[in-house]
Amino acid sequence: MDSDALVLHEDRFFDPDPAVRAIARALYERTRDLPLVCPHGHVDPALLANNDFFPEPTTLIVVPDHYIFRMLYSQGVPMESMGVPTRDGSAVESDPRKIWQTFADHYHLFRGTPTGAWLNQELYEVFGVRTRLNGRTAMRVYDQIAERLQSDEFRPRALFDRFNIEVLSTTDAAADPLEHHRTIRESGWKGRVIPTFRPDAVFRIAQPGWDGHIAALASASGMAIGDYAAFVDALQDRRDFFRSMGAAATDHGVVEPYTERLADDEAQRLFARALAGEATAADQRRFEAHMLMEMARMSTEDGLVMQLHPGALRDHNTGVFERFGLDKGADIPVATEYTRNLRPLLNEYGNDPRLTLILFTLDESTYARELAPLAGHYPALRLGPPWWFHDSAQGMKRFREQTTETAGLYNTAGFNDDTRAFCSIPARHDLSRRMDADFLAGLVARHVIEAEDAHELARALAYDLARKTYRLDQPAEVPESAAMAGVGA
Amino acid sequence: MDSDALVLHEDRFFDPDPAVRAIARALYERTRDLPLVCPHGHVDPALLANNDFFPEPTTLIVVPDHYIFRMLYSQGVPMESMGVPTRDGSAVESDPRKIWQTFADHYHLFRGTPTGAWLNQELYEVFGVRTRLNGRTAMRVYDQIAERLQSDEFRPRALFDRFNIEVLSTTDAAADPLEHHRTIRESGWKGRVIPTFRPDAVFRIAQPGWDGHIAALASASGMAIGDYAAFVDALQDRRDFFRSMGAAATDHGVVEPYTERLADDEAQRLFARALAGEATAADQRRFEAHMLMEMARMSTEDGLVMQLHPGALRDHNTGVFERFGLDKGADIPVATEYTRNLRPLLNEYGNDPRLTLILFTLDESTYARELAPLAGHYPALRLGPPWWFHDSAQGMKRFREQTTETAGLYNTAGFNDDTRAFCSIPARHDLSRRMDADFLAGLVARHVIEAEDAHELARALAYDLARKTYRLDQPAEVPESAAMAGVGA
Amino acid sequence: MDSDALVLHEDRFFDPDPAVRAIARALYERTRDLPLVCPHGHVDPALLANNDFFPEPTTLIVVPDHYIFRMLYSQGVPMESMGVPTRDGSAVESDPRKIWQTFADHYHLFRGTPTGAWLNQELYEVFGVRTRLNGRTAMRVYDQIAERLQSDEFRPRALFDRFNIEVLSTTDAAADPLEHHRTIRESGWKGRVIPTFRPDAVFRIAQPGWDGHIAALASASGMAIGDYAAFVDALQDRRDFFRSMGAAATDHGVVEPYTERLADDEAQRLFARALAGEATAADQRRFEAHMLMEMARMSTEDGLVMQLHPGALRDHNTGVFERFGLDKGADIPVATEYTRNLRPLLNEYGNDPRLTLILFTLDESTYARELAPLAGHYPALRLGPPWWFHDSAQGMKRFREQTTETAGLYNTAGFNDDTRAFCSIPARHDLSRRMDADFLAGLVARHVIEAEDAHELARALAYDLARKTYRLDQPAEVPESAAMAGVGA
Structure with a gap:
């Protein structure tokens, strides 16, 4: 089996006890397809007003997410190298592929965190990625997402x-x-x-x-x-x-x-x-x-x-x-x-x-x-x-x-x-x-x-x-x- | 099976893991019949001094229990409709059956709470009730308890x-x-x-x-x-x-x-x-x-x-x-x-x-x-x-x-x-x-x-x-x- | 089976769920024999400078350990009877066997505590004790440890x-x-x-x-x-x-x-x-x-x-x-x-x-x-x-x-x-x-x-x-x- 395969287990997050898990699965089945009610959030309404294509993976996923760059920063990665823009406009890393590579090189930091769980599911279910993100796979994953973002289904x-x-x-x-x-x-x-x-x-x-x-x-x-x-x-x-x-x-x-x-x-x-x-x-x-x-x-x-x-x-x-x-x-x-x-x-x-x-x-x-x-x-x-x-x-x-x-x-x-x-x-x-x-x-x-x-x-x-x-x-x-x-x- | 049947599972509250549960059950068996030592509480001693019959279910169970009426109040049920007496003596609901019905209509609020657990066990073991309390069964349960309260065994x-x-x-x-x-x-x-x-x-x-x-x-x-x-x-x-x-x-x-x-x-x-x-x-x-x-x-x-x-x-x-x-x-x-x-x-x-x-x-x-x-x-x-x-x-x-x-x-x-x-x-x-x-x-x-x-x-x-x-x-x-x-x- | 037998279960502290336990055991096997890195502690360096024989069990294990004597003290055992030295030099219990007996008489206080777990493992693995410590076994365990402490392997x-x-x-x-x-x-x-x-x-x-x-x-x-x-x-x-x-x-x-x-x-x-x-x-x-x-x-x-x-x-x-x-x-x-x-x-x-x-x-x-x-x-x-x-x-x-x-x-x-x-x-x-x-x-x-x-x-x-x-x-x-x-x- 490919050790880089990204798998979302059907029973993820459920109690390992078989009796509890079986009940949890049944309860979850009743709710998983219910519509999403989102009464509090911070999505930019311009996104849905303009309905433009998303630019590319790094700008979409990494740069605006402080959950992500704070974790890399806490381990010594400069925010500049994550492309976080400065107030005075002084230069930061602007090559999205380079930023994505840095992100992927540190992806292990998110083990056991909700950010890691959300990202894996987003990659898998929204973008159809089937490869675990890491330093080796960074560009492969980037290219796949980038390609998807160019289709109308991803507006x-x-x-x-x-x-x-x-x-x-x-x-x-x-x-x-x-x-x-x-x-x-x-x-x-x-x-x-x-x-x-x-x-x-x-x-x-x-x-x-x-x-x-x-x-x-x-x-x-x-x-x-x-x-x-x-x-x-x-x-x-x-x-x-x-x-x-x-x-x-x-x-x-x-x-x-x-x-x-x-x-x-x-x-x-x-x-x-x-x-x-x-x-x-x-x-x-x-x-x-x-x-x-x-x-x-x-x-x-x-x-x-x-x-x-x-x-x-x-x-x-x-x-x-x-x-x-x-x-x-x-x-x-x-x-x-x-x-x-x-x-x-x-x-x-x-x-x-x-x-x-x-x-x-x-x-x-x-x-x-x-x-x-x-x-x-x-x-x-x-x-x-x-x-x-x-x-x-x-x-x-x-x-x-x-x-x-x-x-x-x-x-x-x-x-x-x-x-x-x-x-x-x-x-x-x-x-x-x-x-x-x-x-x-x-x-x-x-x-x-x-x-x-x-x-x-x-x-x-x-x-x-x-x-x-x-x-x-x-x-x-x-x-x-x-x-x-x-x-x- | 009657979906209104009240059942107290023998293993309630125990860890679902079979190994833990078996041990818990054995330990519990050693203590379940020990006498009750009650060194701190708020029972009115007049109750035991007078040894009168309890009046009827609502006065016994609902009206004096702030665990119960606070929960209904939190969901918009006026305390007056629960029969909670006012300090100035202004009128509140006085029909015990009506109050009991209101209580039963909101019994789902106690799911997962200790009040719910205590009440179920009290109904089952003290009063012999075998029917889950809800809006439909309210009067049936009321009548059964009311009848019991008239016997000497319930003084x-x-x-x-x-x-x-x-x-x-x-x-x-x-x-x-x-x-x-x-x-x-x-x-x-x-x-x-x-x-x-x-x-x-x-x-x-x-x-x-x-x-x-x-x-x-x-x-x-x-x-x-x-x-x-x-x-x-x-x-x-x-x-x-x-x-x-x-x-x-x-x-x-x-x-x-x-x-x-x-x-x-x-x-x-x-x-x-x-x-x-x-x-x-x-x-x-x-x-x-x-x-x-x-x-x-x-x-x-x-x-x-x-x-x-x-x-x-x-x-x-x-x-x-x-x-x-x-x-x-x-x-x-x-x-x-x-x-x-x-x-x-x-x-x-x-x-x-x-x-x-x-x-x-x-x-x-x-x-x-x-x-x-x-x-x-x-x-x-x-x-x-x-x-x-x-x-x-x-x-x-x-x-x-x-x-x-x-x-x-x-x-x-x-x-x-x-x-x-x-x-x-x-x-x-x-x-x-x-x-x-x-x-x-x-x-x-x-x-x-x-x-x-x-x-x-x-x-x-x-x-x-x-x-x-x-x-x-x-x-x-x-x-x-x-x-x-x-x-x- | 000897009810006084001290046993350290191989799976102690692991989740009882069989699936979790099997994984935990496998992970633990990878780390159990790694060297110990001890970057913060309070061991007296004189111990390792002098490399003298440890005196006897009570002076080694009981008297200097405030985790132990605080627990006995909390249950009414005077610190004097545990041999804890006074600042003014006024007399305290000085017979190590008597102190050890007091310690063993109260060993049940440590059930479910880390001190209890550490002590059991220390007795078992460091000193080869195979007897549960309690009032009955106190002297037997004492003698065994005392004997060990006289050999070069225990310096x-x-x-x-x-x-x-x-x-x-x-x-x-x-x-x-x-x-x-x-x-x-x-x-x-x-x-x-x-x-x-x-x-x-x-x-x-x-x-x-x-x-x-x-x-x-x-x-x-x-x-x-x-x-x-x-x-x-x-x-x-x-x-x-x-x-x-x-x-x-x-x-x-x-x-x-x-x-x-x-x-x-x-x-x-x-x-x-x-x-x-x-x-x-x-x-x-x-x-x-x-x-x-x-x-x-x-x-x-x-x-x-x-x-x-x-x-x-x-x-x-x-x-x-x-x-x-x-x-x-x-x-x-x-x-x-x-x-x-x-x-x-x-x-x-x-x-x-x-x-x-x-x-x-x-x-x-x-x-x-x-x-x-x-x-x-x-x-x-x-x-x-x-x-x-x-x-x-x-x-x-x-x-x-x-x-x-x-x-x-x-x-x-x-x-x-x-x-x-x-x-x-x-x-x-x-x-x-x-x-x-x-x-x-x-x-x-x-x-x-x-x-x-x-x-x-x-x-x-x-x-x-x-x-x-x-x-x-x-x-x-x-x-x-x-x-x-x-x-x-």
């Missing part, structure tokens, strides 16, 4: 349809004109690609560049933003516009999930200070806390599902940030407190049936201690799937084992792939469906749940819960004013 | 005997006259029901209502409590009285296990401030820290085992608390620090062979990091079983896996059911015995311990350690003064 | 060779003259025993006794240490000397891994305050943080690998410390923060290919949250093996499960035994090789990695990575000045 919309994506959410700044989403809608193509409202930048009043984000927001909303009240009006206007473009959710990234309602005049005072360029980090902390309250309030009114992603300290490596910019694999988690931080928000809105708030974490010690007890009580709360570093086989296992007994399975929000790597989407959903099938199979084999209930649950975890939690099973209702705003934008 | 004392309970500890406020315990003792019935001294309320000097608790303590002890010295005397008097009524232990609930010995005049000053209604939250923090030291001191003298339950932020949901009161499923854990907080207490009393201090936690990250190293050193320390949210199959597994290697098995305190749901007691002990058998079976199958040692250990974890740690294997010695106090109370 | 160097130790690192204070290392080198014996530079004591400027450590450092370096600059020079001089004696690494123990670069005049000011006996705990915190930066700087220049061991609160039990001194089983971990604390150091040196910084932890909640993400990005970082309380079967399993998916296997540093118990070294490496084989076997059985890759990885985890990370595969290059310093010392 983005064709892949979207082949991947059986039912809906794909992007993530978009508050001021984003959503032109690509509009292009998609007007193209006649039936793929459902919807935006998500992510206003983080306009809440960070002490950050350099905040004024630019406010200017963009003013421009996008067609409103002058001279005070806090106008700011809130502009946000509501943009939310309405996003809804008119199909948005189901908002998304909020903070270091600490601190919430606090400020008096109106206090919020106004902080905002004025920010406009004057005088806001401090402490001001920002309170302003962000207050704006999370406002986002929850607006969600109770307009029905957008609220997502909260706390706990990443961004750009830990200052040298890498200065040379290469954001999202270069140097965001590092910190311990995160939910119980006290979220209390103000949950006391004000957590009992309101109109709100759905989905919590994510990078701090697994909060699963059993804080998140499951909170989600097992507050009607508004749901737990998002294991996020980022924890979106992995063992990470998924820990999530289920540490949340299920207190929160139950129905207080979780289903899977989302959270990726900017479009071609990895099926592999990510597949891993999740396998791990959930395996978890449920363990419960069946230990006689904790009945087999027939497990089948219903497998489908819920793979498909139904994501649709329901993000309200994607409901026809979008477009507010009249929003439709107007949409036209005016 | 509390009969169940106590049938459950094979060797001893049952209740939890009682410092000022409690323990009249129900007296009634039981004087009834001639041989069931051993003993109180536990829980003085939290009189330590919380900044809480509204503290003065009422002090007045009750004064009345119960027959002492005027005009200063700190009298307060300490009254506490000692009550401890003596509790001992005279059979108490083996005290219990202490705090948010943070902070300990600090105050100088006498400082303690006196704080107490005086409290009497004047001027104590602050910071005062209370230090006073509670000091009183934990005092409780440890008294335990070295009177032999009451000391239990410490930190880490629950009570009544997180203010709206629910205001409408429904305490213990409504909205107590949420917080991260808890033991190493530094307990150092003063352990330095003063932790080497004293007369003290036994049992630590509990809601923060599993402390198992391996703090609790096991502390218990693996200090002679006074023992680790209580996984508590509350962690009193579950996976919670028990994590407890054993994360404490055994550092603390050993003999520094753990055996199981306790910690429940107010009397009829769930056998199911809770059974789950614990199964999970401990399974854990030990894993060690045997991996050749870490010998099979014969595992048999001895299984018995220790199920029975011996609880009796020994709580000193329930010793004849109670009643101090003369306490007997007097008992008479006077 | 330290013979055991070193028989254990197949390739290199053994000790841990030595900054001022240590390394005379035993010199004796070994000059003896003609080929065993490679190298020092590790551990300067903690001279960084703790607020600790009683600091001036003594500075005086010793001055004496050892032959330099007057009148100011901060001289202090830094003396440290560099000692590092050079350690390198000349074969050192590969430095080691640093701190409570909190806080790092901060001070301005030179600020460092000078703190150091002057320390010389005047006026340094505060806050001063020390900043000085230690700064000296970690300096150690990283020097490592980039002299190539010594830097090890950081934070998170132990030493001598938690003041009474035990006052009576018995350091390292008596009362060091208790605390929660540890890496992301923010290490940022200054990693920003300054973490991208430098000349630095290798190995991180350890006693706070497992940081594995997936902080350590794996940091090690999966910074080129200088590697993760040390599970440390101390976590150097156990389950501890190793959690380490692999919680770090592999984000950091990969190649960002880990291989095993080290970290022990002062010389005769336990083979057992410790064996447990690690078994658990790594078992972990990899699980990945193969779940089709996450290929079997042939697992074989390569098993060898890397058991042998190659330790050699590579600690640069033990490189010929030591001795700086000229250092060789001089070595001569002058």
